[in-house]
Amino acid sequence: MSTLQSESDVTVDDTAFAAEWQAWHDSHEKNRADPHGFLAVTSLNWLDETPTRYPDAPGEWSTSAAGPVVTLADGEQIVIDGQTISGSTEPVTYAFGIIAERGGVTASAGAAEFEVARRGGVDILRPRHPSHPTLVDYAGTPVYPPNPRWNVDGVFAPFDEPRPVTVGSVSEGLEHVYDSPGVIEFELGGESLSLTAFNGPTPGSLFVLFTDATSGVTTYAANRSLQIAAPYAEGRVTLDFNRATNLPCAYTEFATCPLPPAENRLPVGIEAGEKIPGKAAL
Structure with a gap:
């Protein structure tokens, strides 16, 4: 060298x-x-048109040409820009809209945050949990x-x-x-x-x-x-x-x-x- x-x-x-x-x-x-920085990320999920549940985020997630959406069942909720979206006896769907490349929106539920973003032309979901060992054990x-x-x-x-x-x-x-x-x-x-x-x-x-x-x-x-x-x-x-x-x-x-x-x-x-x-x- x-x-x-x-x-x-x-x-x-x-x-x-x-x-x-x-x-x-x-x-x-x-x-x-930071409690919600990248050391707290627990998964990287590439969204497509198939509604999918992930173990570290509430709701079913999918995307299309109109942008990503999440569908919340009874007892599930997220907070976006101070607004609480809650599921009920009938599922409730929230549309994030089209996200620009390298842009993103942050949702939260309890102590966790959920990065909904676009990378390389694909919409992604990246949950962030402050209890994640990568963050907790960071020295x-x-x-x-x-x-x-x-x-x-x-x-x-x-x-x-x-x-x-x-x-x-x-x-x-x-x-x-x-x-x-x-x-x-x-x-x-x-x-x-x-x-x-x-x-x-x-x-x-x-x-x-x-x-x-x-x-x-x-x-x-x-x-x-x-x-x-x-x-x-x-x-x-x-x-x-x-x-x-x-x-x-x-x-x-x-x-x-x-x-x-x-x-x-x-x-x-x-x-x-x-x-x-x-x-x-x-």
Whole structure:
């Protein structure tokens, strides 16, 4: 495995940098362990036109061109946007309507929540129970010590027009399509590298999916993600690989996470950010 720096070679003496990273990491871990986060997911159900019951959700679920529906029998109920829908002596059907790709609606019943969403052109039901062992037993994610050497400068090179990029998924047979606004060019250890970027959660921000020479060794094999603030003067950006994070698929089989595009498989080892869950000794 080719690596550029080893954590043993560096002493982090920037107290402010380490403290800022620690605050970010603590917040990220808190969000990950949310009672209804992805660690609480108990199943991944691909809906079709056949009404089907699942052991971890009330009602019978199906979908069609008009979107997913649930039919509730007597004694069953769900809450959506503060409205309680209850079955009675006659079954009651609730229609969610057409859900946009990567969109979703959340229903609840008791302590559980139910994600009704669309992934890869298919409607899904994903129950989330706070009592699920994956969440209850979660003890945190091992990480490389924060190291300023992995906080690197780059330049965002926009395309003339956003380009649709099709990537695979950890869920077999599923594909995701993202619009890429451009690439990020940077250097590590004197080596010129680039990453295809996608639009981030806030206006102008970006994110990248990548693997590197540590993937499958000390870091999760399929992917890691890095959020990047909006470019500033002359397209400059900062890539802080200390904040490279695992996607849900590193923790649960009930995920549909995208895989990095082929060009984002870096030939170097990024010894920074989150490691494989449960392998703190690596």
